[in-house]
Amino acid sequence: MKGLLTLANGTVFTGQWEGGHESVEGETVFFTGMTGYEEVLSDPSYKGQIVVFSYPLIGNYGISEENMESKKIQPAGVIVAEGYSGYINDGKTPFLSYLNKAEVPVMTGVDTRTLIQSIRTEGSMKAVMHKQSSSPVQTSNTVPFKVKQAASSTFSASGKGNFHVVLIDFGYKKSILQSLVDHQCKVTVVPYDTPFHQIEKLQPDGLLFSNGPGDPKELISWFPVYKKLAERYPCFGICLGHQILALAFGGNTKKLKFGHRGANHPVMNMKTGKVSMSSQNHSYVVEKDSLIETGFDVLFRNVNDDSVEGLTHRNLPVFSVQFHPEAAPGPREHQQLFEQFITSIQNSKKKVKQYA
Ligand SMILES: NC(=O)CC[C@H](N)C(=O)O
The missing domain is CATH 3.50.30.20 (Carbamoyl-phosphate synthase small subunit, N-terminal domain)
Structure with a gap:
């Protein structure tokens, strides 16, 4: 046929x-x-x-x-x-x-x-x-966002769970959850529209803003909540999560002509100058010029087209990447970003102790 x-x-x-x-x-x-x-x-x-x-x-x-x-x-x-x-x-x-x-x-x-x-x-x-034998569907302009979990659920490797991470779910990949569990985290997955006070009640040590489909600007009504969360907890954003953090702090995103989808996209760490290979899957990018008043610096840039591939906040323990550090069978060299997240959680814990 x-x-x-x-x-x-x-x-x-x-x-x-x-x-x-x-x-x-x-x-x-x-x-x-x-x-x-x-x-x-x-x-x-x-x-x-x-x-x-x-x-x-x-x-x-x-x-x-x-x-x-x-x-x-x-x-x-x-x-x-x-x-x-x-x-x-x-x-x-x-x-x-x-x-x-x-x-x-x-x-x-x-x-x-x-x-x-x-x-x-x-x-x-x-x-x-x-x-060929059937008539085509009518084209509509609906954007296919809204991947939603019914309720929150908690995961951890048995006997482990030194850090409690709340994973904000925009359509998360299982291997993000697995990478956190592998790094000794107890993880509670919550839907993206969970109010601030409910996340606070879970007493997280850190938050992970997940990947997800569609245009990040669709979530505009939630940006104030995400900003408040990011001002309060150590955060790590991946792909859509990275875009959302930038938008929540007043940055902007735009759509690329045909996106980045593959397993060999070179990115440069702006602190070390080191280039590494990353797995990617995205249509939207954060606009560099929109970052001026957000408090974010560019952490990674794409070597092919110079687009923003990661951010780090100057005053808060908040960082994010546009690519997929959890990805497999793509390159595994970005797993260390999960370690970086754990270190930022540990440092924040130490600070809280100091001031207590
Ligand atoms: N992998 C993702 O999280 C993709 C983010 C967003 N939907 C984009 O296409 O840019």
Whole structure:
């Protein structure tokens, strides 16, 4: 069965329709990593997007539940050049069956090279993906934000939990929670719309503002609460969490032409001059010139396009990164940022003791 992907500019790409809902729409974005499709498919930040994989063969090591970042397949649709359907190890689910079960449509045999070139030239675009035999869904302008946990829940490694971190959930990846637990934190996950006094009641040692889908400015009504929290507790922001911290302190964000999605984005630490590789998945960035009165300095910059990749506050134990330090199988060299967060919690605790 033939499938069609119609971009907002009218360009049509064809491929093999492999199943799932008969018609979906979403913003078309591309991911350049050679591995890591399980992470991409289950990262809530991809919610509602149509993801095009630039690596030509996807699915060659199947799907393992343990590598999934959330309980759902998050993108609205998936486009690949070739979907692997050969042998995989026991205990893994074949790529296409997993997506079929989740009813997420996949198109294979697509000219992904030309498709990605057109996104690079014209920018990320809305598109409709549908089975040739069914009529396409109507395009709407709804932004697919709002990933919400019903209630808060607490996690820790048994017998451990030296620091209590409240993870503010905008659509968090499981490996962020895991990285905190691995760093001896007891973690309470709370929905993004949890009032200040409820977070205060939990007596956190620090707060983690998570990643998440959509435009961070949608959360504007919550910025005063996030600012108050950041003035009170040591904070670490990741991706959407980083953007939100900048906005809450009066900074601004803008949308990139086609975003950064891959596992080899070089970033420079502005304090040390050291360049390291990072995993990334974002459309929006913090505008450097908007930071003047926020109290934030640039902690990391992107070596490719000079965009802001991290912030550190001059007077508060608050820092953030636009990339994903928790990511796997991307580079692991940013795990030390979780250590930095723990150190900032420890230092704040010492200060409180001093003044007590
Ligand atoms: N990974 C994320 O948290 C993404 C943040 C935001 N939705 C963006 O696209 O820029």
